Amino acid sequence: MxxxxxxxxxxxxxxxxxxxxxxxxxxxxxxxxxxxxxxxxxxxxxxxxxxxxxxxxATARPHALRPGPADLAALRAADAGSIVVRPTNPGAVPLEISVRADTAEATWTAGPVHEGPPGSLHGGTSASLLDSVLGTLVQVRGTPAVTGTLTVRYRRRVPLGVPLTVSAALGERDGRRLPVTGRIEAGGEVCVEAEALFVAVER
Ligand SMILES: CCCCCCCCCCCCCCCC(=O)SCCNC(=O)CCNC(=O)[C@H](O)C(C)(C)COP(=O)(O)OP(=O)(O)OC[C@H]1O[C@@H](n2cnc3c(N)ncnc32)[C@H](O)[C@@H]1OP(=O)(O)O
Structure with missing residues (x-):
C-alpha cells in the first residue's frame, strides 16, 4: 500500500x-x-x-492520498462531472467538487470543530475551502498550478450547521497566470468573496 x-x-x-x-x-x-x-x-x-x-x-505511506492525473483525466475530457478531494484524510475537509465548463461548486456543512467567532466559521477554514475549490477548477480546466495570491473578503460571518455553497469561476489565462474568483454562500447570501491568481507549474 x-x-x-x-x-x-x-x-x-x-x-x-x-x-x-x-x-x-x-x-x-x-x-x-x-x-x-x-x-x-x-x-x-x-x-x-x-x-x-x-x-x-505500522502501515503508513509517506503522503496522504490525493487526486492525480488519472483522477482528473475523465473530468478534463468531459464538460461536466465531479471529483471528491481528500476523502481519506480526516484532517482535511472532504469535498465533492462539481465542475461544469469553467465553473466549479461544492457543498459542505461546517461543525463546531471549525468554529472561529462564536457560532461562525473560522476565517482560515473559509480561505482553505476556497483554495481547494478554486485550485481544483484550475487543475481541471487549466493546468497544474499553485496558488500565487489568494485575497479573501469576509462580508459576513459564515454560519455553522447549515449547508454552504463554495463556488469558483475561471478567468482568462495570461501567460502562466490563471485568475479565478470564488465565493461562499449560506442561505442565498454571499458571506465570503475571493480573488486568486494561480501560477502554472510543470507539475
Ligand atoms: C500542482 C499540481 C497538482 C495536480 C494534482 C491535482 C490536485 C487537485 C486538487 C488540488 C486542489 C488544491 C489546490 C491548492 C493549491 C495550493 O494551495 S498550492 C500551495 C500554496 N502555494 C504555494 O505553495 C506556491 C509557492 N510559490 C511558488 O511555488 C512560486 O513562487 C511560484 C508561484 C510557482 C512562482 O515561482 P516561479 O515559478 O519562479 O515563477 P515566476 O517566474 O516568479 O512567476 C511566473 C509568473 O507568475 C507571476 N507570479 C508569480 N507569483 C505570483 C504571485 N504570488 N502573485 C501574482 N503573480 C505571481 C509572475 O509575475 C510571473 O508573471 P510573468 O512575468 O510570467 O507575466
Whole structure:
C-alpha cells in the first residue's frame, strides 16, 4: 500500500473503507473537542486512541492520498462531472467538487470543530475551502498550478450547521497566470468573496 499516492490507484473497497474510517475519525475529533467527560474517562480514551494510532502507523505511506492525473483525466475530457478531494484524510475537509465548463461548486456543512467567532466559521477554514475549490477548477480546466495570491473578503460571518455553497469561476489565462474568483454562500447570501491568481507549474 505504501507506493499508492493517488485516489484512483486504490481498489474501490479499500477506498470505501478508508473514507469511512476518515469520517469516523472526524466524528471522534468533534467528540474530543466537545467532550466534558471527567479526567479518568479522557485518560482511558487517550489510551485507546494511542493503541489504534500505533496499529495504523505500522502501515503508513509517506503522503496522504490525493487526486492525480488519472483522477482528473475523465473530468478534463468531459464538460461536466465531479471529483471528491481528500476523502481519506480526516484532517482535511472532504469535498465533492462539481465542475461544469469553467465553473466549479461544492457543498459542505461546517461543525463546531471549525468554529472561529462564536457560532461562525473560522476565517482560515473559509480561505482553505476556497483554495481547494478554486485550485481544483484550475487543475481541471487549466493546468497544474499553485496558488500565487489568494485575497479573501469576509462580508459576513459564515454560519455553522447549515449547508454552504463554495463556488469558483475561471478567468482568462495570461501567460502562466490563471485568475479565478470564488465565493461562499449560506442561505442565498454571499458571506465570503475571493480573488486568486494561480501560477502554472510543470507539475
Ligand atoms: C500542482 C499540481 C497538482 C495536480 C494534482 C491535482 C490536485 C487537485 C486538487 C488540488 C486542489 C488544491 C489546490 C491548492 C493549491 C495550493 O494551495 S498550492 C500551495 C500554496 N502555494 C504555494 O505553495 C506556491 C509557492 N510559490 C511558488 O511555488 C512560486 O513562487 C511560484 C508561484 C510557482 C512562482 O515561482 P516561479 O515559478 O519562479 O515563477 P515566476 O517566474 O516568479 O512567476 C511566473 C509568473 O507568475 C507571476 N507570479 C508569480 N507569483 C505570483 C504571485 N504570488 N502573485 C501574482 N503573480 C505571481 C509572475 O509575475 C510571473 O508573471 P510573468 O512575468 O510570467 O507575466
Amino acid at each position: 505504501t507506493d499508492r499516492t493517488h485516489l484512483g490507484d486504490v481498489p474501490p473497497d479499500w477506498l470505501a473503507a478508508s473514507t469511512s474510517l476518515a469520517q469516523a475519525t472526524r466524528e471522534l475529533v468533534e467528540a474530543v473537542a466537545l467532550s466534558d467527560a471527567d479526567a479518568t474517562v479522557l485518560d482511558e480514551a487517550r489510551s485507546e486512541v494511542a493503541a489504534l494510532t500505533e496499529r495504523l502507523r
